[in-house]
Amino acid sequence: MTDQINPVKVQKMQKMQKINGVRGMNDLLPADAAQWAHLENVLRDLTRAYGYEFLRTPIVEATAVFQRGIGEVTDIVEKEMYSFEDRLNGEQLTLRPEGTAALVRSVVENNLLYEGPKRLWYTGPMFRHERPQRGRYRQFHQFGIEALGFAGPEIDAEIILMGQRLWDELGLIGVRLEINSLGQANERAEHRAALVTYFEKNATQLDEDSQRRLVTNPLRILDSKNLAMQELIEGAPKLLDFLGEESLKHFDAVQALLKANNIPCKINPRLVRGLDYYNLTVFEWITEELGAQGTIAGGGRYDPLIERMGGKAAPACGWAMGMERVLELMKVSGSLPEPSAQCDVFVLHQGGETLTAAVIVAERMRSAGIDVILFCSPDGQSASFKSQMKKADSSGAAYAVIIGPDELSKNEAQLKDLRGSGQQRAIPLDGVVEAVIDAIVGATE
Ligand code: ATP
Ligand code: MG
Numbered sequence: 383m384t385d386q387i388n389p390v391k392v393q394k395m396q397k398m399q400k401i402n403g404v405r406g407m408n409d410l411l412p413a414d415a416a417q418w419a420h421l422e423n424v425l426r427d428l429t430r431a432y433g434y435e436f437l438r439t440p441i442v443e444a445t446a447v448f449q450r451g452i453g454e455v456t457d458i459v460e461k462e463m464y465s466f467e468d469r470l471n472g473e474q475l476t477l478r479p480e481g482t483a484a485l486v487r488s489v490v491e492n493n494l495l496y497e498g499p500k501r502l503w504y505t506g507p508m509f510r511h512e513r514p515q516r517g518r519y520r521q522f523h524q525f526g527i528e529a530l531g532f533a534g535p536e537i538d539a540e541i542i543l544m545g546q547r548l549w550d551e552l553g554l555i556g557v558r559l560e561i562n563s564l565g566q567a568n569e570r571a572e573h574r575a576a577l578v579t580y581f582e583k584n585a586t587q588l589d590e591d592s593q594r595r596l597v598t599n600p601l602r603i604l605d606s607k608n609l610a611m612q613e614l615i616e617g618a619p620k621l622l623d624f625l626g627e628e629s630l631k632h633f634d635a636v637q638a639l640l641k642a643n644n645i646p647c648k649i650n651p652r653l654v655r656g657l658d659y660y661n662l663t664v665f666e667w668i669t670e671e672l673g674a675q676g677t678i679a680g681g682g683r684y685d686p687l688i689e690r691m692g693g694k695a696a697p698a699c700g701w702a703m704g705m706e707r708v709l710e711l712m713k714v715s716g717s718l719p720e721p722s723a724q725c726d727v728f729v730l731h732q733g734g735e736t737l738t739a740a741v742i743v744a745e746r747m748r749s750a751g752i753d754v755i756l757f758c759s760p761d762g763q764s765a766s767f768k769s770q771m772k773k774a775d776s777s778g779a780a781y782a783v784i785i786g787p788d789e790l791s792k793n794e795a796q797l798k799d800l801r802g803s804g805q806q807r808a809i810p811l812d813g814v815v816e817a818v819i820d821a822i823v824g825a826t827e
Pocket of ligand 1: 480518519523524677678679681702703704707
């Protein structure tokens with residue numbers, strides 16, 4: 383008997399079991415919503431100031447988009463992607479790990495460059511299977527801009543100026559710009575040959591990862607974070623020494639434009655970036671304030687990508703920023719905005735007819751553009767004005783509108799100032815909207 387399964391008991395146990403979120407994928411809680419909204423507002427203003435248009439792509443793409451668009455021999459494609467097979471039709475799909483490849487896929491598919499170059503931006507969640515730690519998550523958010531169809535150095539400078547303006551606007555401290563040029567494919571090939579010769583000569587000093595990269599993508603060895611290899615990397619042939627006249631001219635022009643706008647930058651010859659598709663200018667914004675995850679944004683020129691994604695060849699450049707890291711740096715910089723009041727008015731009542739009147743008055747105020755929270759009972763019973771007033775106080779509302787049976791019988795309501803003077807006065811029930819607007823306008827004058 384005791385072994386028999388009791389369905390009621392089983393159901394109860396299932397209800398009690400808590401299901402947690404996926405490791406490395408975080409909830410954005412209401413307490414942080416105002417800060418995210420602030421950052422998003424600043425970003426929207428920034429894109430408008432430079433004439434960039436919003437393009438929103440799906441979160442899921444064919445895996446081939448990233449294999450081709452990011453490169454097979456990259457950390458992202460080799461080990462960080464959430465890829466799966468669609469159970470119904472066998473398609474190979476991937477949760478996007480970054481924005482550029484998908485954006486270019488969309489631009490090519492929708493023929494967006496038909497009428498000429500385009501300035502675009504995107505934002506949204508990205509997914510990478512990495513070890514979660516401060517500033518590194520499995521679902522995180524990026525904002526990015528891409529300028530497609532422009533070949534000249536002025537657009538490299540423009541997107542860097544946008545970044546600098548953004549950090550200033552957000553009040554970030556301690557952000558520095560590092561910049562490098564990766565030249566063109568033939569220049570990289572010469573450098574690569576020299577690099578392979580150098581590393582082959584010193585093969586015993588390479589770690590396992592780097593020995594593999596020596597065959598697949600030797601440039602990435604320069605990106606290694608292995609401390610034991612730093613001296614070896616320091617002595618390796620520098621790509622900058624292999625750049626031809628055109629590449630150097632482009633690089634110099636970008637730097638001159640930055641200098642003319644008082645943007646300090648440091649040339650870092652070892653900066654190669656993780657993604658395969660870059661050429662010419664690459665750059666990163668780095669801070670020492672966030673520990674190991676100090677890169678808040680990075681990008682560069684990726685002229686070969688559009689053609690590689692099946693489009694008509696066109697130059698392009700852009701950058702992407704990690705929103706969590708930027709918010710964290712805003713916190714460290716003390717520049718996060720104070721959470722602002724949630725609403726203008728909190729409405730109190732005593733149930734029954736006063737509730738009906740309260741709902742009508744609340745709706746009328748909302749139609750007039752006033753933000754209103756109506757007291758709703760958690761247990762279906764009417765609550766004392768004292769306990770409702772506590773809720774009104776903690777709601778952040780500036781005013782309370784009180785409709786009790788006495789007020790209703792006189793066709794009135796009480797309007798109470800919750801923040802300033804604390805004054806309370808009777809107002810006509812059909813004049814609540816006007817009285818509240820007068821009070822709000824009066825308080826801001
Ligand atoms: P990292 O060297 O930190 O792994 P990355 O080179 O892989 O960065 P990009 O692909 O250039 O990063 O992405 C642009 C920005 O997105 C990074 O500079 C960073 O701010 C942010 N970012 C990248 N991966 C993560 C992650 N797992 N969690 C949070 N933010 C991230
Ligand atoms: Mg990474």
